[in-house]
Amino acid sequence: MTTAESQLQVQTQGIAQYPINAMNRWSSSFFKLSLPSNLGTRAAIKETADEGAKVLSIGVYIALRVAEVEGVPYDGSTYEGHTIGDESKSTSTLWAYETAFPEGFDTRDGEEFLISLGHIYKCPGCSGQGRVRCSTCGGRIRWHEKNWKDEIVEKICSCGDGKMMCPSCTGYGEQLKVLRVKTHYVFNEKKEKEYSGRLPERLLMGSTGNVIFRHTTEFQKRVIAEAIDGFNADEFTGLMADVHGELRSEVAESVARQMVNPQILTGLIDRYFRELPNPVAANQRLRAEMLPVRLKCEVTDVPVKSVKYQYKGRDYSLYIYSNDRQVWPEGKAPAEFTWKLGVVFGLFAFVCLLLIMAVH
Ligand SMILES: [Zn+2]
Ligand SMILES: [Zn+2]
Secondary structure, eight states: OOHHHHHHHHHHHHHHHHHHHHHHHHHTOTTSTTSOTTHHHHSEEEEEEEOOEEEEEEEEEEEEEEEEEEEEEOOSSOOOSEETTOSSSOSSSGGGSSOOOOSSSOOEEEEEEEEEEEEEEEOTTTTTSSEEEOTTTTTOSEEEEEOTTSOEEEEEOTTSSSEEEOTTTTTSSEEEEEEEEEEEEEEEEEEEEEOOSSSOHHHHHTOOOEEEEEEEEEOHHHHHHHHHHOOOHHHHHHHHHHHHHHHHHHHHHHGGGSSSOHHHHHHHHHHHHHHOOOGGGGOBTTTEEEEEEEEEEEEEEEOEEEEEEEETTEEEEEEEETTTTEEEEESOOOOOOOHHHHHHHHHHHHHHHHHHHHHO
């Protein structure tokens, strides 16, 4: 055997095993009823081609804080929590309180807390009495009703006086006006592909692969400092312009050496920044305020392999894609009477038999 021949053989063996396993796993699913099991082993693989795709993604991790005014029970003592005006630097932003941004890019809920607005008022639920009509007896205390034997019996409510504690002020008669603050973290991501094959985009974009370029920028320290002074729409634009420039130069330096076409990546980056809405413009101080936390730009190399194979004399093709080797049949897949269909028909016949026996 010549070196060329042995190389060819090694190559064929190497290529052959990967699609066979993926096809066997795919075709063994019971719910693909007419698809012959162990198709990888039983089919003749004619041709495979790597169409390796690049998925580009870019996004900003955003922190959003909203506040609503509400009343909470007030017991007359000094309020121990946050009070508007007590923070040293500024109290004109919700980010002056309890700000600890999470790591990573997961969508999640963050801190929830109250800020006292310092205003105390008579509870509207009980007009300051601390007690309201009893919800169990409606203030009747004693009444008559029929029991299950149709006898009239007397009922006496445990409240004693037809009243109960006011739930709005828990009996204090006063409420304190506060801001209830809630925090949410979201990742707004955009994706683009460098791929010209036939695997549908929705499958490609949801695939896993190997990250070949990653750039992250942390804004948190800078934006918190700016938020204290009043983070505004111009500052957001300035911040994004800085990141845009930084990303472009990094792409020029490092991505050009990768397999990805740098024009596609810079195109995506430019378009992303051009179309990026300025969420800060919609900020309402102490009502709804957002801050950009960090940015991530990634290029993922997604394995995509096209496979042409023959089964019982007919030609078929499919794609194997993603790190977990998913299979997408391109066009028709082989269909025949399989053991899976046999099981289904067998069960059906058995049920019919039971029904016939039940009737007779
Ligand atoms: Zn009662
Ligand atoms: Zn009340």
